[in-house]
Amino acid sequence: MTELLAQHARRVVAIEIDARLLPRLHQVAARLGNVSVVAGDVLALDLTELAAGERFRIYGNLPYYITSPIVHRLLEHSDRLDAAFLVMQMEVAERLAAEPGHREYAYLSAIVQFYARVEVMLRIPPGAFRPPPKVASALVALRTPGEGPALGITNERGFGEFLKRCFAQKRKMLRNNLRALVDGQSVEEIFREAGIGPNARAEELTLAQFARLFELTATQRRGV
Numbered sequence: 001m002t003e004l005l006a007q008h009a010r011r012v013v014a015i016e017i018d019a020r021l022l023p024r025l026h027q028v029a030a031r032l033g034n035v036s037v038v039a040g041d042v043l044a045l046d047l048t049e050l051a052a053g054e055r056f057r058i059y060g061n062l063p064y065y066i067t068s069p070i071v072h073r074l075l076e077h078s079d080r081l082d083a084a085f086l087v088m089q090m091e092v093a094e095r096l097a098a099e100p101g102h103r104e105y106a107y108l109s110a111i112v113q114f115y116a117r118v119e120v121m122l123r124i125p126p127g128a129f130r131p132p133p134k135v136a137s138a139l140v141a142l143r144t145p146g147e148g149p150a151l152g153i154t155n156e157r158g159f160g161e162f163l164k165r166c167f168a169q170k171r172k173m174l175r176n177n178l179r180a181l182v183d184g185q186s187v188e189e190i191f192r193e194a195g196i197g198p199n200a201r202a203e204e205l206t207l208a209q210f211a212r213l214f215e216l217t218a219t220q221r222r223g224v
Contacts, residue, residue: 001061014037014038015045017041042060047073047081057081057085058086060085062088067086071108075111075116083143084116085140086139087138089135089138090136093138095108096109096112101203107163107167110167110207114147114153114159115145117143117145119141123137123138147207151211152211173199178190178213181217182217182221190217194212194213
């Protein structure tokens with residue numbers, strides 16, 4: 001993959017945490033000329049610094065057990081990230097792309113779609129890998145921006161925490177999750193003003209509806 005990318009990119013930064021793979025990667029980089037190798041953990045590296053302040057794209061086969069933390073880490077750089085093309089477990093890919101009302105729609109779906117447009121580009125069977133994993137995989141494209149800019153959210157970190165609270169018990173009615181922020185009567189008033197049914201669950205709401213709830217809840221807490 002590094003060699004293929006080097007044929008089309010002006011500059012490639014190859015991040016590798018496995019010391020056993022580094023010697024071969026250094027050999028490839030020396031031969032290609034436009035590849036630099038960084039030994040380290042993508043979760044700990046400053047991607048904006050590695051990109052020298054330029055906009056960048058990410059390509060990678062993700063360790064399945066830490067897919068979610070890596071995706072979150074990449075989206076922290078959404079202001080510089082053009083797109084990410086990632087191989088991951090099919091189950092996670094379906095969750096990222098899930099729409100409101102679907103069983104797979106969860107916090108991860110909502111927060112990723114806030115920052116990026118999700119497309120499952122390719123389904124990959126276990127037999128495509130050696131050794132074959134026990135699960136199916138997929139190539140997923142995350143292209144920025146997502147729905148966020150159209151929602152007018154200025155406090156993105158606060159909105160992310162709000163989404164996490166909304167999905168904390170996603171099978172239960174949403175109003176129960178919000179009572180830790182405002183009292184029960186206020187929750188009912190907020191739902192009415194937002195045009196959301198009192199028995200709604202988080203998995204049923206669009207990002208635009210979550211944004212409206214976030215705005216109304218913040219206003220209620222300020223006592224405005």
